[in-house]
Amino acid sequence: QKEVEQNSGPLSVPEGAIASLNCTYSDRGSQSFFWYRQYSGKSPELIMFIYSNGDKEDGRFTAQLNKASQYVSLLIRDSQPSDSATYLCAVKDTGGFKTIFGAGTRLFVKA
């Protein structure tokens, strides 16, 4: 059974701090990795995607991928109260048609 593991949290950080969210996956052949943000009662929305080893930056968000360690992370710089949400890590399998989601990490940013 292919798995994606996330710490459920909650992760609590003060406003302006860096929030670090982590994810590990079991399928070594996985090709693409996504971070979604989900506010309570809402649908997931894409934050970032990453395919290659290393870092990818988009504004306050940085995704990091290490395929050898089967590890992907999301850093949120200058965290804002509006960043308080559940962050879902998603991994597409080798074929690309199936997506496995982690259970999500709840983030609280305290003003």
Added chain:
Amino acid sequence: EAQVTQNPRYLITVTGKKLTVTCSQNMNHEYMSWYRQDPGLGLRQIYYSMNVEVTDKGDVPEGYKVSRKEKRNFPLILESPSPNQTSLYFCASSLSGTSEETQYFGPGTRLLVL
């Protein structure tokens, strides 16, 4: 506006009464998928469709049926709902389903089976 729509948004039903949740997208996407979301378990894929008349099972297909007769629609059918199918359901679509694409999610359907 590009979007994925689902109906109904909320549904309360009883065990064994057949129901259909509709999903429609206006982006001409080939790939569509259904997920259920339960506390502590994240989103789990039920079925997906790569194109019209092409569907395949996800991780939790038991108790569900789907059909893809038109490109824009991908209904989820529960022939005989049971209480363990009480969940939040999301439909999603993407252009062709390849590994490089993200998915666009509908607003969700909250189902309660009594």
